[in-house]
Amino acid sequence: MVKNTFKKTIRFIHLWLGLTTGLVVFIVCLTGSIYAFQKEIKLLVYPYYQVEESAKGRLALSDLVHAYEEQSEHQVLRIYDFKEPSRSTMLLTIENKAYYYSFINPYTGEILNEVFLARDFFTIILYIHMNLLLGEIGTQIIGWSVIVFIISLISGLILWFPKNNRVFKNKKGRKSQFGIKINAPKKKLTYDLHKVLGFYAASILIVLAITGIAWTFTWVDNALYTAVTFEKKKEEKPIAIDSTNFRTTSLDALKEYVLPQREDKDLFIYFLPNTNTEPVRVMSSPGDDRFGNSDNYYADPSSGSIISTKFDEEKNAGQKLNSLYYDIHTGSLLGLGGKILVFLAGLIGASLPVTGVMLYMNRRKKRKKKKRIVTETIQNEEIIEQKHEEMKNKIALLWLFLAVGFILHHIYGLAGIYFGKELAIEGANGETPGWAHYYRILFEIIILILSLASLELTKKWFKITSFVWAILLGLFNTYHVVEAILYEASNTSEIILLGWMVAVSILLILSLNKWKKIKN
The missing domain is CATH 1.20.140 (Butyryl-CoA Dehydrogenase, subunit A; domain 3)
Structure with a gap:
């Protein structure tokens, strides 16, 4: 009796939490699936992401910035310098508070294209995924809806387990728990899709949800940090240095120092000073979809000489986990296989509110049908x-x-x-x-x-x-x-x-x- 009451309570929680946040969960999961292969799609669809190799060799970063500034009035904020010879150099630029990705040929300095981020398809998908295009309010809506989604997933897993474990001991029972009968009646098929697909995707979706809200809520990030390090997260003091005499030639000196040390890395992102007290920073990472195993170098903006470093091997467990949020969340940590898992889990996650609402509507129709069959003895x-x-x-x-x-x-x-x-x-x-x-x-x-x-x-x-x-x-x-x-x-x-x-x-x-x- 107690067990039945417990299951009823869990079912009630699962139903109403799912109905309350279903629309937001559908949007988040669907946009997440679309974004999973954004890198591969861009390389396939956008020709300006790639260039023909040249025997002349690449231009120095300072010459590249100078060539860009002669062709555009945008201010350069970051330089994405790829080790791969066929990749164009990408610049994050700004003009009148509008951000752009500018693509430039690293061999000639020619601008290949400038993409206004507010109109870029994948950027729009990303911001729908993060905040529904509603700024901070949308971020909060997404964050709390995902927390509710985690509870829904856990309650769904509890409901998935049968009353009697003997079900797992026979073939028919295992099929009912792990299999989907495609030729079953519509209502049974809907139930199986919700129950079985939900079971398969739940663990992946919970991991994706936790890494997602760790970006949204500082307290979640701090809790995860404490959970793996058993200590409170400390604020890191930013490195301050006079950057009023910033010279682009410092980028060349920095590249000359960093590149031989990090031959295993494929992308080097140069962060130019944005204030008068910021150093130049370069982050070396395995690629433009993996940032977990990254190293950071901080340099004097006028000379390019190294003033500080933060290597991946120096990070504690909490810092390491923090740096892996993106890689885990997008599946890139496991390569193409991980992205496929995230893509499929996202599609299943988007289907759960749909099949859940269908089950709810079927249940209501069934109740109404029963109510219509009334005899004279129960008219009151x-x-x-x-x-x-x-x-x-x-x-x-x-x-x-x-x-x-x-x-x-x-x-x-x-x-x-x-x-x-x-x-x-x-x-x-x-x-x-x-x-x-x-x-x-x-x-x-x-x-x-x-x-x-x-x-x-x-x-x-x-x-x-x-x-x-x-x-x-x-x-x-x-x-x-x-x-x-x-x-x-x-x-x-x-x-x-x-x-x-x-x-x-x-x-x-x-x-x-x-x-x-x-x-x-």
Whole structure:
């Protein structure tokens, strides 16, 4: 009995967490799959990524930068110098706050192409994957949705295990757990696709999800660091040096020093000084899709002489793990095989919300069909159920309206901070403070869960819980509308929005009060 209750609870958590974040998970997984082979596709499709080898030899980096500056007004920020003779040299450049990848022939100095990153297909895919093109707000949405996705995957694995382990001892049982019957009826096929493919991809998706949120949340990165080193992560002091006399010839001296030492590396990225106190840095890595085994050299911007180094073998376990996030997340750590795994896992991850919703809809249709088969002896129960159904739909809609109100007010407030408008927030400096939206995201998630759960649950405890939450949120909204009227009376749009949220809260409280009086 306890085991059945546990499974029911896990199934409930799995269902509603999946429905709540399904759309975001679908987008993240699909864009991740598309991005998995971005390097191979670029080399195949874009001719300016490659050049013909020349017997003349490559131009010095200083000459290359000089040749580029004669042809373009863009400022050079980084140089991607490939060891492979057939690869063009790539520059990260900027003009009027717009970033470009500029491709230049390393033998002639001729500009082959300049790609505006805001319109580059794979850059757009990457930023959809990272923040839905919504900046910091989108980053938070992605981060928290992925955390919920991890919980969904773990709960899915728990549900995958059968009640009786004897299932694994016979061929038919193993087939039901590990195999997909392609010619099965549509509903059974949908169930198998969700259950079996989810099992195969879950462990990979959990690893990808953890490495993803380690970029999003500092506390996750710090926790992983502590987990592998058993010590707290320390802030590394940046190397400071006068870079006002930066000379491009320092790049030549630096390359001459680094290249013979790192013959095993295929890419050398030169970071030019961006302030008056930055050294020149060169990072040597195995390629443009692998950065884990990288070495860093810091040099004097005027002479190119080495002032500091950070080699891969000197990193502790935490630093090593941090440097491998990208390689693990993209699958490049395991080469082509790893990328194929990530690609397939991403496609399966994108399919899980789709098959999950299909299963949910099939389940609802089945319930409705059962409800229509009612005899005269249970007509009273049908009337009660009909009342529940009407109230559930109304309450779910009101919760949804309230969630939309919270989201709109959230975006309105954060946009004000993000764009540096004057707000009643101490220390506002144009950046989004975490506390300003963490609690709102929590409210939004809870409200959406309550909205979805209202369609399924009629238990007394759930009605009371919903009623209490509605009262608390109603008081919260009332406080905010009064505060806005007293201190921001000229801000009509915000007052109208908050007033609408108060009105929805009142209707919700009244509806929930009426609903909890209906007998189950």
